[in-house]
Amino acid sequence: MPENTAVPAGANAVNGANRFKEAVCIEAGRIFDSCSDKDCLEDLQVFFTVQGQSIIDQSALIKCKSAEVLDVYLQVEPVPFNKGFYAVDITFYFRISFSAYTSPVSTPVNVRGLAFHSKKVILFGSEGNVKTFYSGDRRNVCDQALVSNMPTAAVKTVDPITLGCRIVDCLPMYAEPLGTVPEEIAACFEGDFVSTAEPGLKTVLVTLGLFTIATLERSVQLMIPTYDYCVPEKDCTTSITPDDPCEMFKRIKFPVNDFFPENLNDMSSSQCD
Numbered sequence: 001m002p003e004n005t006a007v008p009a010g011a012n013a014v015n016g017a018n019r020f021k022e023a024v025c026i027e028a029g030r031i032f033d034s035c036s037d038k039d040c041l042e043d044l045q046v047f048f049t050v051q052g053q054s055i056i057d058q059s060a061l062i063k064c065k066s067a068e069v070l071d072v073y074l075q076v077e078p079v080p081f082n083k084g085f086y087a088v089d090i091t092f093y094f095r096i097s098f099s100a101y102t103s104p105v106s107t108p109v110n111v112r113g114l115a116f117h118s119k120k121v122i123l124f125g126s127e128g129n130v131k132t133f134y135s136g137d138r139r140n141v142c143d144q145a146l147v148s149n150m151p152t153a154a155v156k157t158v159d160p161i162t163l164g165c166r167i168v169d170c171l172p173m174y175a176e177p178l179g180t181v182p183e184e185i186a187a188c189f190e191g192d193f194v195s196t197a198e199p200g201l202k203t204v205l206v207t208l209g210l211f212t213i214a215t216l217e218r219s220v221q222l223m224i225p226t227y228d229y230c231v232p233e234k235d236c237t238t239s240i241t242p243d244d245p246c247e248m249f250k251r252i253k254f255p256v257n258d259f260f261p262e263n264l265n266d267m268s269s270s271q272c273d
Contacts (some may be wrong), residue, residue: 020225027221032151033124034215039117040163045175046096046113046204049191055111056167057202059100063108064165066097067208070114070185074153076216079122086125088153088214091118093185094160096206114181114189115206125151125216151216161209168203175203 079085099108
């Protein structure tokens with residue numbers, strides 16, 4: 001076979017499409033280390049605004065409706081006496097939605113609270129002494145944190161699973177203070193947060209199931225094979241919907257799954273995939 005004519009798996013060998021053409025150098029983020037976690041965050045304290053806390057204090061029963069990750073804050077620091085390894089401090093901020101009941105038969109009132117969780121992981125991020133500058137970059141050159149050679153940390157997560165919640169009259173001994181709430185997090189709530197350390201206030205504890213993947217990466221130059229340019233084959237749509245609404249409705253598939261539940265065998269096979 002002639003040089004540079006290797007055909008990748010699945011390529012069309014008949015017409016010669018997608019054949020290897022050349023090796024090119026690209027700059028990309030290479031992941032040097034990663035880890036995954038399945039954490040059960042038991043009895044996280046939920047903090048409320050003044051209005052939300054007043055609703056909680058009058059409630060006899062609460063039900064957790066949903067939980068979402070508002071933001072994740074990351075900080076990377078080198079591990080002393082262990083070159084190439086870094087400690088990644090991760091802080092999750094959750095917005096928890098509840099239905100609060102003054103009595104078991106009363107109409108529920110919706111209220112939202114804030115919970116947070118911090119953890120630390122140790123990952124390998126290699127070593128590097130290069131400082132990268134880009135044209136058009138207007139960073140403050142006096143801030144060395146912006147031009148340091150530290151690896152970049154990333155955390156991927158999905159909204160947590162709510163496993164339980166309860167109201168208690170006394171604050172648990174292990175509870176951590178809320179501290180200063182970042183402005184972008186506080187903007188997601190109306191009003192100022194109150195401290196449940198004050199006597200006479202009820203405290204809400206929630207248990208969440210959280211899945212995460214943490215990575216450390218550096219920007220490196222990689223040699224990769226190329227086959228061809230990525231030319232889009234799909235035509236651009238000039239309008240959101242066609243003029244005839246019935247014609248658009250004909251293109252929508254019938255929602256069979258919404259009318260007929262899955263069989264047990266189908267559900268079991270889908271979970272194993």
